[in-house]
Amino acid sequence: MGLSVVILAAGKGTRMKSAMPKVLHPLAKKPLVEHVYDTAQKLGADEVVIVYGHGGEQVKAGCYHFKAKWVEQKEQLGTGHAVQHGLEAVNLKNDVLILYGDVPLTSVESLQLLLEDFENKIALMTVRLETPTGYGRIIRDKHDKVTGIIEQKDASEEQKKINEVNTGILAARGELLKSLLERVDNNNAQGEYYLTDIFALAAKDGIEIITSHPSEPWEVEGINNRLQLAALERIHQANIANKLMADGVTLVDPARIDIRGQVDISNDVFIDVNVIIEGNVKIGTGTTIGPNVVVTNSTIGENVTIKANCVIEDTIIGNNVDVGPFARLRPETYLHDNSRVGNFVEIKKSDIGAGSKVNHLSYIGDTEMGKNVNIGAGTITCNYDGANKHKTVIKDNVFVGSDTQLVAPVVVEEGATIGAGATITKNVDKDNLVISRVPQKSINGWERPKKK
Ligand code: UD1
Ligand code: CA
Helix, strand or coil: CCEEEEEEECCCCHHHCCCCCHHHCEECCEEHHHHHHHHHHHCCCCEEEEEEECEHHHHHHHCCCCCCEEEECCCCCCHHHHHHHHHCCCCCCCEEEEEECCCCCCCHHHHHHHHCCCCCCEEEEEEECCCCCCCCEEEECCCCCEEEEECHHHCCHHHHCCCEEEEEEEEEEHHHHHHHHCCCCCCCCCCCCCHHHHHHHHHHCCCCEEEECCCCHHHHCCCCCHHHHHHHHHHHHHHHHHHHHHCCCEECCHHHEEEEEEEEECCCCEECCCEEEEEEEEECCCCEECCCCEEECCEECCCCEECCCCEEECEEECCCCEECCCEEECCCEEECCCCEEEECEEEECCEECCCCEEEECCEEECEEECCCCEECCCCEEECECCCCECCEEECCCCEECCCCEEECCEEECCCCEECCCCEECCCECCCCEECCCCCCCCCCCCCCCCCC
16 A cells, blocks of 8 residues: 655744744754655655745745645645645545644654554544643543544543543554545534544544554744754754764764764764764764764775864865864865865866865865875965966975965976965976066165154
8 A cells, every 4th residue: 555645834924933934944954744745755654744924935946856746735724624735635545644733743653653554444643742732632432442532622621631642643544534524524623624523533443543642842842932843953963962972973062063964973073062064974983073074975094183173065075184173174175185284275177186285274265286285374276367267287296385386287297396375377297396576675774654
């Protein structure tokens, strides 16, 4: 039997007080609804249907890469009405799982448990809460069978004491769901078509309702305001940090690392405080990441030392490399094994060969650098002529003196030495020494002008 997932995402999200639709607000840099979409993919859904309403075009644009069917719910007349719309795009022979665009952290495991063995039944995820206020309460008979769900606003004082609540997450065959929803009306305190009304109807028809619980209560927490968003972000980050530590990564303070993406961090990696890791990042064993480092979409090898305050983006770093403090590695940088990039150095779209050093205050851009090159302090590759970018090639064993400008396009052949303060505008031959500076002049007996 196939699986269709319907994600409800039509709500306005008024309490976010935002021009951006609620489900696009990011958790770990990913829109809330994308967390739910990804979960549906991991469950192996054959089709995903998203019911959208408020800010529809914005939501669609934010989710342009989804393989999903979009169904518009023009007026938000209730969760039952929303699911009815969603079912219009669903293969009704499938099992249908209802998820919510503002409930981002439901685990695949808890959903698999819900979907286990529910053929011809309705599967409902419920949770027991100390403070059930606001939620729909689960009504059970004396045999503990679910006979319905009563919303907070329709509940009697006695029913309000029930602390088993509806998470909203449920699954049933599409045909069954459709036929039950056709019988739901809006005669209730909110004048809405409640999805939850299908349970009393099903119970009357003798359809069994089976329940399961999430492993953790935060898995079914929804987001209505930015306080709840921040709280779930912290829970999500703590989960990632706990997993890393269990896998042998040292986090000096697990509350001061944020991971926003897919990471593969080996054991015996040491990570200091206030580190942010984004996108796809891989870090090899024995590597140390200093405080206040931001790493985005990069691969870092083994036994690398990244010192404090580095910003690293779209970069590949080999083994035994030292970087920083205060280095900026921009996209398409490749630091080969045993190389060294020191403080206040910016590198862009360049290869730094094995054993080469760029230690102080330099800009290296569009450069192909060989092995064991030494770049003196304050060296600049002048890669931009105001219109186009040009390449600098520095071959193996070159020594570049401090305060050199290499005006690209230019090639410095193997073993060449460039004296300090040079402006290199022509190619440099192999093993040559190049000096380009005004000869030093001394004026004997010169007097400084005096103030009149
Ligand atoms: C709903 C449940 C309640 C449950 C709670 C869990 C119903 C009637 N009640 O209540 O039992 O305890 O969720 O959080 O189902 N939505 C639409 N279109 C609509 C209405 C809602 O897409 O017309 C979406 C909202 O964007 C939201 C979700 O459905 O993501 C839930 O809607 P909401 O109005 O917040 O339901 P609750 O009153 O919280
Ligand atoms: Ca809600």
